Amino acid sequence: HLDFSSISPSEFFYRNRQMAGFGNPAQATYSTVRELVENSLDSCEDAGRAPVIAVSLETTASSQVVISVEDNGLGLPYDEVPSAFGQVLYGSKYGLRQKRGTFGLGVTMAVLYGQITTDSPVIIHTQSDNRGWVYRLYIDIENNHPLVEESSERIRSETGTTVTVRIEGDLPRAASRIDDYLRLTSIATPHARLVLRIDDETTLDVGPWTEILPPQPMEAKPHPRSADTELVRRTMAGKQALSLKDYLIGSFQQVGRKTASEFIRFLGLDSKRRVGDLSRTEISRISSVLKSYDSFSRPDGNSLSPIGREAFLKGVQSLYEPEYFSYASRGPLEWDGYPFILEGVIASGAAFPKGEEPTLFRFANRVPLLYDASDDILTKSLKRVSWSRYGIPNGVPWGIFVSFCSTKVPYQAAGKQSIATLDEIESAGLALFRALGRGALKQTKRQKRSK
Template sequence: MSETPVEKYRAISPAEFFYKYREIAGFSNPARAIYQTVRELVENALDATDAHGIMPDIKISIRKVDEIQEFYRITVEDNGIGIPPDVVPDAFGRVLFSSKYVLRQTRGMYGLGVKMAVLYGQMTTGRPVEVITSKPGFKRIYYFKLRIDVNRNEPVIIERGSWRKNREWHGTIVSITIEGDWGRAKPKIKEYLFKTAIVTPYANIVALTPDDEIIYYPRIIDKIPRPPLEVKPHPHGVDLELLKQIISSHNYTSVEELLIKGFQSIGEATAKSILQQAGIDPGKPVSELSDNELLSLVNTLKSMKDIRAPSIKAISPLGSDVIIAGLKRVFQPEFVYAVSRRPQAYQGHPFIVEAGIAYGGKTPMSDDDKPIILRYANKIPLLYDEGSDVTTMVVKEDISWDHYMVSFPAPIAILVHVCSTKIPFKGVGKESIADVPEVRKEIKLVLMDVLRELKKYLSKKAKEEELKKRAEHLAKYIPEVARGLSVIVANGSKDFEVKLVQKLVSIISRRTGIPVPEIQQVLESIRIGA
């Protein structure tokens, strides 16, 4: 009789989980890995600068470091706020440890990105990550070389040191060596930097590639979006676990104090009303709340209708000036327009949808069924999974393009940016936004806003072109009419004929709005043709 196999159980650390299932975070192959590493480091660099009111200076270097194997050393330097030296090991060596687990807009959100790059580097090259950093006002610069203990999800410091500053430098330099496929990754990395430059015209971005190519996007405006601020949770975004976390991380003496100090948009009167509906004594100690009372409190908070909308201080929209500057730089369009919608909320989180449109000029021709789509979430360009993104769904399903005088293909590009404290990404790869009804509605409305302005422009342009055709048609008869009238009225006087031509040109210009020089050019072409 055969023995029944015994199941073996064991727990694994977060680091080991993502080590085994790295595809989840975008490290599925060498080409995707090199792109993902550049992206994570650049986004961290931008968050360390513009999110703190600093004009970004970002330097990127991608160098092949092995003659035989496809090993690449990726280094990104920023001029940001730096990292406290005691935090560096965990920031780069502990998965799910992050400064981004706060309620404000950040480019990252999972605490995975850079650690996944470190893990991938360990797996493929065995080389550690190197970090150099210093904060403003610090007198020393700190250096770390470390790796991740996968089983324990802990940083292992291989080398550390520090030296005195000889200049007032602050920021962070991170170097990670990974196995990559530069040939296949190159187009995506260049596209990523190009699209990042569109929404960061206030940044200097320079990259040196393995081909010794320099990619440079200089700063073209000095206006930086308002940095986001950390805020308290909104009552509509609370659940049972979040409420327990808030209670355990603070020493609130009463339930009333918990509501007033632990949440935004709740004052004394609102707190009393909430607790009355939940059937809880305002003075009851937080530590004495039962599970049923906690659940009742959560349900009451979620159902409250007279609470102010979530604070928008936690989010940082680009603004129309930044969007227009970025679109002008890359497309040099004949028409450009941008708008930011009013703040909205979903699941207790504020969000703003913005859009820009570029038409004509050097804007490339679009596909046969849709415009060029530039998708962004919290200032991150989204390059993959376009077909499953909510913006693409709106563009293809919700917009009647004929109504706006647009037929494809056309020289048209649209930019859509969604910013929020909680972007509803479809996966941890952060490449597409889910079809959330509140977000979809706002994307549709913002596209309609910019398309209405495009329609006005195209309508005006069509009228001007029609008037120009009429003016050109009339101008063809000016010489003959002037000559005939000159014979009848002034015995063929050339002076009279010239004056009459000038008068007729002036009349046509006044009636059509076409400048006199343009009508005179038509006359000149008639004379040359004659």
């Protein structure tokens, strides 16, 4: 008869590692660098420090690649290292504020891939207080927990982390993408210095372009429009004695005393009802009306960290030296109750490939997205714009850099390369691209008049 069983999350991602960007050696080489650099940048920003990140790639005999990423971030506490690196769905980024990481999966995928292709443990050298530690560890894939081969004390020059993995890779095919990735990362994080060494030769050393550190995004309460029955159930847990009014004000952002009273009146309920006395039907109704009630103000933008006009333009100028460039932004807006901002820079110059429409460079939460462009909603929005209406192309190659930032990025897959189709993001994309187009058209007309 049929054999029913369950698998662990690490087993799931071992079997389906192409979903996380580890389906072939070239992409695995890229994804390993990306996952490690993302973590380093998140940590430096948590530390409130200007990031200095060194990526080292070393080819060995056969097609193995040793990838090492060093940062000056917060480091990790000694007792958190095994789970952070050797367990899938374990991390520190499950809250509601803008971060690059989101799943608690990324670095463990690199560890897993290195282990299954080269039988090598990951090596972590980290310092978060006044003691440094080196770990060599593996992951028990069937059971989703770490296997520590060794851990010992070792001094490190400052707090921060160095992660080293050995994988079956394809450096010739991945090298130029990794270079692009770091250059584009430099545009999105102008306050960072990024160094790339390949076989002991420094091939890239970019940034910082600015001394100014972006303000840290604040942890936010959920917005009413992100509500579903599960969120309402969880936010009600442990608040059985509260009044419905106090529950709403305490659990959601953009809900003050006046708004809460109006909302409760709209529902036809008594604001003094205790949460614990509400029926299942009433709770279900509260959840669906929270989602659709349109008198709540838009979610706060202070859990976001946009690149900003000045920094974005400076980065594009420094790396692409365009003849023309302009910036536009949309937001804070929201998708499903999560705040987002969309920023864009349109630029023309010889550095861009020729094409019927501008070449699109995408960013999500300050991370360049280099794969899976065609199904990204921003790419689809770009293709819907009638670029000829804005005089594009006009004999000059154009590029558009678009940066999406949100407390939650709706990625299409666990490899975090492409944004899913959501109406609010699609219309914001269209609006932004048209604004950038109008700016370009003005410039083209101005140039013609001056000739």
